[in-house]
Amino acid sequence: MKQGVHSPAGAQGAARVPAQQRARDVAREWDTAVPGARGEHTHAEQPIPRPRAVVQRSSVRGQILDALRTALVAGELQPGEVYSAPVLGERFGVSATPVREAMQQLALEGAVEVVPNRGFRVVERGARELAELAEVRALIEVPVMLRLAHTVPGERWAELRPLAEATVRAASTGCAATYAESDRAFHRAVLTLSGNAQLVQVAEDLHRRSQWPPVDGPVRHGRADLVADAAEHTALLEALIAQDLDIVRKLVGEHFAGAR
Structure with missing residues (x-):
């Protein structure tokens, strides 16, 4: 083990990688793909709160990825700060390996960047980037929604009521991360009606990125803002259910004008 690297205390938890050989193989692959990604120094790193529940054995990497995405939206992972895989592994009660794998995915998504021999830095994003993401989302989603408003029957739209109601319940909690997940679920369901899987994937990636708080004046929406957005x-x-296209055009424009 390199000097300054601490094995995560949570490595004995329920989410330990089941095959030690596989863990070693993955670690070697990571070292080859990203030189210096291992050996993060953790002695000066501030501890962050442990989650309410330790992740389960199945789909460890996917659960860690979801948890890290939630932490980004909630502001628990601060822009500009560096986090090491061993320390994050302690937080989630797993070894550093699935954390590195999840962080690699976040690096591909542009959420973090590798800092050799230290870990991963959360990318600092400005208000301009948020505005650009909102503009691109509107260019993609608005025309699709307006087209679907002309072609999808009212009864199909009615099937999405539970998702719309879920956004209202999530907004009432005042938790940005909880609302972000339900917000994406609603938009994903709407766009899925287009039958274009590639469009859905691209739109969701843009939506997710638009939900990360910027470094210069974080967008901290309060409960009232979330409730208004859900409404x-x-x-x-x-x-859409009533097939009132004039109102649909007005509401779609307003919703994306204030896109989060």
């Missing part, structure tokens, strides 16, 4: 989903869905 737009409900109003839009009711207009």
Whole structure:
């Protein structure tokens, strides 16, 4: 083990990688792909709160990835700060390996960048980047929604009521991370009606990235802001069910003008 690297205390937890040989193989692959990604120094790193529940054995990497994405939206992982895989592994009660794998995916998504021999730095994003993401989302989603409003029957839109109602419940909690997940689920369901899987994937990636808080004046939406945003989903869905295209055009434009 390199000097300054600490084995995670949570490595004995339920989410330990089942095959030690596989863990070694993955670690070697990581070292080859990203030189210096291992050996992160953790002695000066501030501890971060442990989650309420330790992740389960199945799909460890996927669960860690979801948890890290949630931490990004919630602001628990601060822009500009460096986090090491061993320390994050302690937080989630797993070895450093699945954390590195999840962080590699986040690096591909542009959320973090590798800092050799230290770990991963959360990318610092400005308000301009958020505005650009909102513009691109509108260019993609608005025309699709308007086209679907002309072609999808009201009864199909009615099937999305539970998702719209879920955004209202999530907003009522005042938790940005909880609301972000339900918000993406609603938009994903709407776009899925287009039958274009590639469009859905691209739109969701843009949506997810738009939900990460910027470094210069974080967008900290309060409960009232989240509730208002969720109410737009409900109003839009009711207009779609009623096939009121004039109202649909108005609501779609307003929703993306204030896209989060």
